[in-house]
Amino acid sequence: MNKSLLILFTFLLSAGYAVAQNKVTGIVKRSDGAPVPRATVAIRGTSKAVSADDNGAFTIETTLEPPFYIQVSSIGYKPQDFQILAIQTTPLELTLVESGLLDEIVVTSRRRSEVLQEVPIPISVVGGSQIDQAGAFNVNRVKELIPSVQLYTSNPRNTGINIRGIGSPFGLTNDGLDPGVGFYVDGVYYARPAAATLDFIDIERIEVLRGPQGTLFGKNTSSGAINITTRKPSFTPEASFETSFGKYGYIQAKASISGPLSKQFAARVSFSGTQRNGLVDNVATGRATNDINNLGGRAQLLYRPSDRLSILLAGDVSDQKPDGYAQVVAGVVKTNRAAYRQFDAIISDPIFNRDGKPYTLPSLNPFDRKIDHDTPWRSGNQLGGASLNADIKLGPGTLTSTTAYRYWNWDPSNDRDFTGLPVLAKSQNPAKHKNWSQEVRYAGQLSEKLSGVIGLYYIDQEVKITGTEESGSAQARFAKSSTGANANTPGVSNDDLWATPGLLEGYGIYTNASIKSQSAAAFASVDWEFAKGLHILPGVRVNYDNK
Structure with a gap:
């Protein structure tokens, strides 16, 4: 009996000990000592939370033993964690930092590190966390976050980036023209607009x-x-590591790992993959087109022997193989051509009958997202490169050298008649682009009121295009421009001539072209704050271009 009572007493003592509560009291204050009313105080890793009173005072209980953390948050303040090392009888004084006093945003858009609020030029900055939260995985999505940026694209090659409506005309790309908006990643110039379609990998910020x-x-x-x-x-x-899921089989995975290799070397490896099912149904093949199938990776090796020297070797590769980019028919209108040349009259010609019925488009409502294209859609887009960047601190500024090699391979296949009829059997303009560039510049805060940058730049580019535009068996009917009797062929009408088997089939345009260009520039810019808040920004640039 005594043994049973001893066991029961021991059990009750243990249970009482297990539910013992530790009480933490304190006051939440601002940096100037004023209380923060109604702040939320929580025990990290648990669901326990309380709200401070109007004077910032709070009391919270927990079964945890020190050390543990409490989290304090309030609107207008940076959320903070405080470590509790011991339970004390006197109230804690916890200070929150106002959002307006958080770390200032440092940008490098003017080729030197500056506080964003002090840069006297029109600039917008989007941080990496905001990009991730918005689900923006390339520039085409970032345009929704940044004012005055427009990106127009029907495929990676036919892509134009505009700022304030100026930059590149939208339409078929002219490979001999460079874009008007510079696209830079870690100081490396991306010469082709197709680069704007690549997936973001480990982005810190976009300026x-x-x-x-x-x-x-x-x-x-x-x-x-x-x-x-x-x-x-x-x-x-x-x-x-993070994954995202969405409709139409959307899935994206991102992973990154970084750390030291020695006291002077550090490395970072990042990966991104995005996949989504097609959004447009091809009733001819039974498959959905306009899908996403992207893979990308980036590797970096940093050598930093001292605070005054850092050398970064980086390489990246991106492989995109979407089944796209197909376009749906939004409607058919009548023209001033003769009746036999109207679109509806052409496709209803008996020569295109299927199972005894005239050919018809699968839908004239673009929101049905239906096509019947007979030429495969392919938009192979591979790009990548390597760069070597060295930063050397000299005097009040930094001397930077950036050497880079970039490539871009574009392998398309399109159905440019947008029907299930073999009008254009082939429509493709594969392109291969490669370039290397070198930039040397010196930039920094030269004095309290004077900063600037001076640099030299050179780039050598080559683009090779092997295009094919080839007619199919239906081309003759679509090109038909005469009817009735033909004076030059008695007994054989124009209709008979246009119906000649194989007429125009296989005919087309075949392009084998290349463009080589060299460009060099010397540039300099100075920012002189001659009075508080008033800046003079003189600059000069000299160009050399040879194509």
């Missing part, structure tokens, strides 16, 4: 400069510049 920036950048910024900065290797081990 958009509006207006001409030719005295700041080495190449093509007459309309503005998009300056993307990625996360660099860290000497503190870190890793991240």
Whole structure:
């Protein structure tokens, strides 16, 4: 009996000990000592939370033993964690930092590190966390976040980026013209607009400069510049992995790992993959087209022997193989042509009958998202490159050298008649682009009121195009431009001639072209704050172009 009572007493004592509560009291204050009313105080890792009173005072109980963390948050303040090392009888004083006093945003859009609020040019900045939260995985999505940026694209090659409505005309790309908006990633110029369709990998921030920036950048910024900065290797081990899911089989995975290799070397490896089912049904093949199938990776090696020297070797590759980009028919209108040349009359010609019925488009409502294209859609888009960047601190500024090689391979297949009839059997303009560039610049805060940048830039580019536009068996009926008797062929009418088997089939345009260009520039820009808040920004640029 005594043994049973002892066991029961021991059990009750243990149970009582297990539910013992530790009480934490304190006051939440601002940096100036004023209380923060109604702040939320929570025990990290639990669901326990309380609200402070109007004087910022709170009491919260927990079964946890020190050390543990409490989280304090309030609107207008930065959420903060405080470690509790011991339970004390006197109230804690916890200070929150106002959002307006958070770390200032540092940008490098003017080729030197500056506080965003002190940069006297029109600039917009989007941070990496905002990009991730918005689900923006390429520039085509970022345009929704940044004012005055427009991106028009029917496929990676036919892509144009505009800022304030100026930059590149939308339409078929002219491979001999460079874009008016400079696209830079970690100081490396991406020469082709197709680069704008690549998936973001480990983005730290995106800066958009509006207006001409030719005295700041080495190449093509007459309309503005998009300056993307990625996360660099860290000497503190870190890793991240995230996945996103959505409709139509959308799935995206991102992974990154970084850390030291030695006291002077650090590395970072990042990966991104995006996949989504097609949004347009091809009733002829039974497959959905306009899908997403992207893979990309980036690797960086940082050598930092001292605070005054850092060398970064980086390489990236992106492989996109979507089944796209098909376009739906939004409607058919009548023209001033003769009746036999109207679209409806052409496709209802008995020569196109199927199972004894006239051919018809699968839908004239674009929202049905239905096509019957007979030529496969393919939009192979491979791009990548490598760069070597060295930063050397000299005097009040930094001397930077950036050497880069970039390539872009475009492998398309299109159905440019947008019907299930073999009008255009082939329509494709594969292109291969490669370039290498070198930039040397010196930039920095030269004095309290004077900062600037001076640099030299050179780029050598080559684009090779092997295009094919080839007619199919239905081309003759669509091209038919005469009817009735033909005076030159008695007994054989124009209709008979246009119905000649194989007429125009296989005929087309075959292109084998290349464009080589060299471009060099010397540029300089100075920012002189001659009075508080008043700046003079003189700049100069000299160009050399040979194509």
